Amino acid sequence: MTGPTSRPPRRSTLLRVTTVVAAAVPLCTAGWLGWQALDGSGPAGASASSNGTAQAGAQAATQSPATPGAPLTPPVQAAPPADGTPTGAPTATPAAPPSGTPTDPASVPAGGADLAGRTIVLDPGHNPGNVAHPTEINRQVDIGNARKECDTTGTETNAGYTEADYTLDVSRRARALLTARGAKVVLVQDGDRPWGPCIDERARAGADAHADVALSVHGDGGPASGSGFHVIMPAKVVAGKADNSAIVEPSHRLGLLLRERFQAATGEPYADYTAKDGLDVRSDLGGLNLSAVPKVFIECGNMRNSADARRMTDPQWRQQAAQGIADALTAFLTTR
Numbered sequence: 570m571t572g573p574t575s576r577p578p579r580r581s582t583l584l585r586v587t588t589v590v591a592a593a594v595p596l597c598t599a600g601w602l603g604w605q606a607l608d609g610s611g612p613a614g615a616s617a618s619s620n621g622t623a624q625a626g627a628q629a630a631t632q633s634p635a636t637p638g639a640p641l642t643p644p645v646q647a648a649p650p651a652d653g654t655p656t657g658a659p660t661a662t663p664a665a666p667p668s669g670t671p672t673d674p675a676s677v678p679a680g681g682a683d684l685a686g687r688t689i690v691l692d693p694g695h696n697p698g699n700v701a702h703p704t705e706i707n708r709q710v711d712i713g714n715a716r717k718e719c720d721t722t723g724t725e726t727n728a729g730y731t732e733a734d735y736t737l738d739v740s741r742r743a744r745a746l747l748t749a750r751g752a753k754v755v756l757v758q759d760g761d762r763p764w765g766p767c768i769d770e771r772a773r774a775g776a777d778a779h780a781d782v783a784l785s786v787h788g789d790g791g792p793a794s795g796s797g798f799h800v801i802m803p804a805k806v807v808a809g810k811a812d813n814s815a816i817v818e819p820s821h822r823l824g825l826l827l828r829e830r831f832q833a834a835t836g837e838p839y840a841d842y843t844a845k846d847g848l849d850v851r852s853d854l855g856g857l858n859l860s861a862v863p864k865v866f867i868e869c870g871n872m873r874n875s876a877d878a879r880r881m882t883d884p885q886w887r888q889q890a891a892q893g894i895a896d897a898l899t900a901f902l903t904t905r
């Protein structure tokens with residue numbers, strides 16, 4: 570499977586980065602300032618050309634709900650039956666959706682329109698261009714109970730595959746899967762702006778899009794000895810301009826579904842170096858404090874760990890990651 574956004578690893582930064590960051594702050598969301606301080610020599614991926622106001626709405630699907638009366642059935646798990654055995658679907662159901670869908674037909678639930686009329690915001694963590702815009706991303710923004718950097722550069726593998734490239738690739742793959750199921754999907758950045766957006770704008774994206782749910786994709790920068798994924802759910806934060814009381818419960822429901830579906834799709838174990846049983850609850854993330862729609866983060870793996878890095882660099886594994894994310898969002902929107 571091809572990787573639509575993969576770039577060759579930026580090996581030129583490898584040695585400089587690894588020697589400095591090995592002992593740095595473990596969580597990518599805490600920033601990667603040591604890296605950018607060293608690596609001021611050039612933009613990593615400043616291919617965007619717009620003025621920074623471009624929203625991902627232009628990329629969103631505009632499918633009309635073709636079957637408004639369709640039953641909301643739980644999603645079918647990703648694994649296709651190898652032997653062609655029926656999976657229990659009614660015999661009248663077509664065996665496969667029409668050709669032309671952008672994803673593996675086997676991954677699309679029968680009918681393909683479970684999510685018609687639903688809107689999902691995907692938030693690819695960081696931005697490949699952030700490293701070239703330290704002034705902009707270091708600006709402090711209000712997250713209700715604190716002030717925090719607008720955005721951070723994120724982490725990367727030892728071989729130089731950046732978290733920002735990872736999150737954008739997986740988000741695009743998840744968008745394709747969810748769009749095929751009938752959802753409207755909005756990305757808060759789609760490689761269409763030079764940096765950011767800031768975390769408060771990322772948080773607002775759900776409300777701005779009138780979305781039903783939002784999900785932020787990350788890869789972690791933990792200790793090299795640690796591996797596995799974890800889901801971060803919002804703590805209740807009522808402080809300053811933050812009041813996420815209404816999203817805490819549904820976000821936790823989404824978090825549990827995401828833990829289940831992501832592991833089913835990827836086989837990735839729960840993180841063994843942070844969180845507990847693959848779940849964390851945090852009050853220091855603007856993207857959760859300020860969200861008006863149910864939202865969670867996923868740290869899909871630890872990019873500083875060699876085994877996780879190998880998986881996350883593999884386009885086929887990233888497709889599985891996207892599958893798990895899409896399945897969890899589908900389950901969230903079609904079950905109670």
Ligand SMILES: [Zn+2]
Nearest residue numbers: 597598694787
């Ligand atoms: Zn991150």
